[in-house]
Amino acid sequence: MQTSNRFIDELARMATNAAGAARGLQQEVEAIVRGQAERLLGGMDLVQRDAFEAVKAMAVKAREENAALTARIEKLEAELAALKGA
Numbered sequence: 001m002q003t004s005n006r007f008i009d010e011l012a013r014m015a016t017n018a019a020g021a022a023r024g025l026q027q028e029v030e031a032i033v034r035g036q037a038e039r040l041l042g043g044m045d046l047v048q049r050d051a052f053e054a055v056k057a058m059a060v061k062a063r064e065e066n067a068a069l070t071a072r073i074e075k076l077e078a079e080l081a082a083l084k085g086a
Helices: 006-043 047-085
Strands: none
Touching: none
């Protein structure tokens, strides 16, 4: 909308340009921060999510097998003790 007052027209145009410049600056800062974060994380010795999940599943399975073997040993020791007592 154009008014007869040139000052208001210029002020509106400057506000529009400032908003566009602020948006561009925001995008540039986000890109810089994202790049720095990626470099920082890249330098760390981090594991990928899928590898973590695979190791986690292996640990759960090993824990279950360990519990089963412990129960089996306890049963065999009880049988052995019963044979010795007889």
